[in-house]
Amino acid sequence: MIKFGYTILYVEDVEASITFYENAFGFSRKFISPDHDYGELITGGTTLSFASKALASQNLKEGFLESSLGDKPFAIEIGFIVDNVPEVLQKATSHGAIMVLEPVEKPWGQVVAYVRDLDGFLIEICTEVENVV
Structure with missing residues (x-):
């Protein structure tokens, strides 16, 4: 079985991004990690997630293109x-x-x-x- 579970956006500030999507679109927060490096919103069948650029850098040692x-x-x-x-x-x-x-x-x-x-x-x-x- 394969199921599309989530999309993760690499962001500057996970808390600010989640708050933006709550206010702008009315989504509800599912959770934010204690260190605020990762969070998820309840958006329906697919979860919209956010990871800090610092966390993303730990996972992707070769780097990535940052959205700006x-x-x-x-x-x-x-x-x-x-x-x-x-x-x-x-x-x-x-x-x-x-x-x-x-x-x-x-x-x-x-x-x-x-x-x-x-x-x-x-x-x-x-x-x-x-x-x-």
Whole structure:
């Protein structure tokens, strides 16, 4: 059996990142390690996790590319499916998310917007893709 369990973002401050996602998107914290180097949010079937860059450096001895608002986002995004894109977008930006793309409707009917979080990770806020045959 293989199951997609979690995505881990390497961040500057685990506590600040978890607080941001709680406030901006309404997720609940699952836990934060006693040393605040790792934490998880309850987001549904897949867990969104955060590890400090210091912890990541211990695990990845060869180093890694750090996400930063000063650089272009990585070629990956976190997608949050919502009922009301403009409403969630407004809440997220009021809590510090950086606007990348205002809501647009795709040819297949999905509404999509993009923001970046405190560490520069790209977040898609979108409606669910309806069955298109």
